[in-house]
Amino acid sequence: MSTLQMKGICKSFSGVPALQGVNFELKAGEVHALLGANGAGKSTLMKILTGAYTADEGEIWIDEQPVVIRTPQDAKKLGIQCVYQEVDTALIPYLSVAENILLDRQVQTRAKSLVNWPRLYAESSEILQRFGFSIPVKKQVDECTLSEKQLILIARAAVQNAKFIIFDEPTAPLSTRETERLFQIIAQLKQAGVGIIYISHRLPEIFALCDRITIMRDGQKIVTTTTASTTIDEVISHMLGKTFAEEFPKVAVPLGEPVLEVTQAKSGKVRGVDLSVRQGEIVAIVGLVGAGKTELARLLFGADRLEAGEIRLAGQNVRLRTPKDAVDAGIVLVPEERRKEGIFVEESVKNNLSVSALAALSALGFIRRGLEAAQAQTLVQKLGVKTANLGQLVGHLSGGNQQKVAIGKWLPTQARLFMFDEPTKGVDIGAKSDIYRLIGNLAQQQKGILYFTCEFQEALGIADRILVMYEGRIVKELLPEQATQELLMFYASGGE
């Protein structure tokens, strides 16, 4: 029987610690839940285990022997497999089911260079049958459903004689029935002596499935306990931490007229949302990853197409077909994926800060460079961007300063509604409070604010009103005075 141990694992990313001396143990035939809020370090820990990252410090032991995992190949050789949440990143869409299941072996076998198709199909269907899956092995993977793809990944892991399998949010894309099937499969694997690490945000399923629970927070392991000896409430309070006391400089602002009113907005993951924001009001929309927050923000910004519903801006119906329409109407968005969507890393601080207000800085089509530089200088001071000069490439700034630039480009516009999607993600503490202060200032200027976040304490600290989102709907509206993190977590994970 195998045991896996991770001892004193440390990992930093450009000086910011993501893991600080984490210990973790997984026994054979055990289902071990790994829990933690977003950014607690779960993914980093698992990426170290699967060889995607290398730990700065610490050791991994299997069966009382230290092992070295530097590449994904190393991990697979040791019998560590992962069923990723994003199944598509691990599958090759234009190959058949059979080829995908036996992919690793095909890659690793050097002796034979010819593909034995009959054997390939026979073996893969035998594996699928062993688990009671019914997927045609000749089917092309991009024609498979999400749950079928997941089963293919599980089958692939099993065929490798995996000793340890990581399931990363496996039930997120699954229906109730498919989820039940998955649990049966996990039970089968467990019986066969496979050790399973199970990552999920859905606490009820953790308590139904797992033998032990390890909880992480801020890059540290908080506790490991048997499931039988704890409760959902206790787990939640460990995940959130009681000691978190951040300064939220909240200033009371008199609320004005409604800026934004949304009725029954629908599209893709957003399944009918009503909400409104008034001048000077900060409305937080909280929810777990995958609740549809980002999708809602993009809808309201015209970045994705609205299938049904109405958006009214200052009482006027608006149709937003492109982000340009939204910007012209006075809605702006600071997107979640900063480097991909919010800033131009190869451009200077000055060019980034003027991108949204260039028309106002131009005369007869020519940019008035002096004016542009002066405005950028003012913004840099106002936002507290730490940069050597205005010509500095934004890609070279720290995460927090990049975010300030991403926000700053909207300040010279005449926007009425500011939307922020996870604006403090990957931002250090100092820059965080700068960003809170900035948002508070905008509210004081009677701007409407929509603040999308999965950090509940942020919502409690900054918002005038909190809307909880779950599976594409607003399921609860709370005032910060009434709410607690526990209550928000309760509604955000589907409690009623």
Place this chain on the structure above:
Amino acid sequence: METTRSGFLQLVYKYGTVAVVVLVILLFSLLNPYFFTYDNITDILRSISIVTFVAVGVTFSLIVGGFDLSVGSIVSLTTVISASMMVWYQQGAAVTLLVPIAASLLIGLINAFLAVKIRIPDLLATLSMLYIVNGIHTTYSKGYSIYPNMPMEDGSTAPGVIEPWFLWLGQGEILSVPVPVLLTFLLVLITHIYLTYTKQGRMLYMTGGNLEAARLSGIPVDRYRTLAYVLSALFAGLGGILLAARVGTGQVNSGGSMLMDAVAASFVGFSVFGAGKPNVFGTFIGAILIGVLLNGMTMLNLPYYAYDIIKGIVLALALAVTYYQLRARKK
């Protein structure tokens, strides 16, 4: 040690390409006394003027993060059209110039439609266009070059001639500076000012720098990408007209080799003064480098078919410098 080394690399990156151009010129001047004379220099500039037009077009498509493979075929097309307007149809200046220009604008719009609206990856969209336009220009010219007094299908000879004013565009001189060279300088100057100092120029760069961020910053990215393809086709079209004016005939398939040279010039331009991105001034230097190499090698009587080897090596070197530095920058 570390700092001096990276400092040296910085210098190579910033001035490497310009230094190579200067070195090559010095080398050829030493090897052949005729090389560094006014006549030869203007000769070089005249020879690269058309490629520069095409390359500036390619630069525009590169700026928005695209790629236009159809430029060579557009050169072929407008060369043939402009010559035929005079030789076949005896048209005046307006028609002779406007028809090929309209044709290239139309091709640019179709390119944009395919790449921007239908969202075919631009390499593939413009590759299809390359075939289509090549087919059109050979069909139109029936595969023959167009020149005065050429035999027509009905047995007669072509009625028109290539007009003197048209030839002046390609062969004339103002104050002993060749007209095409003046036009090239003008083009580089205007497009440089446009890209560096105007709002639209900045928007083109932002669009290419990060398409999604540009879209989410409220930039009408589809419009700017369309603009880039239209300008790319337009400059290629103007290059084709100049080519007909310089040669004095409408040579069939004359633009085929332009594509590669134009792309090479644009990419060499990335490394000029460490810009790290497409820029018109760099493109011009890239075109000069190619022209100098060709001219010098011809003077040294190197075999013509070996030129591509040298061109390829120069391109690889310039790209190596650019991408090595870009990678280091990202770390």
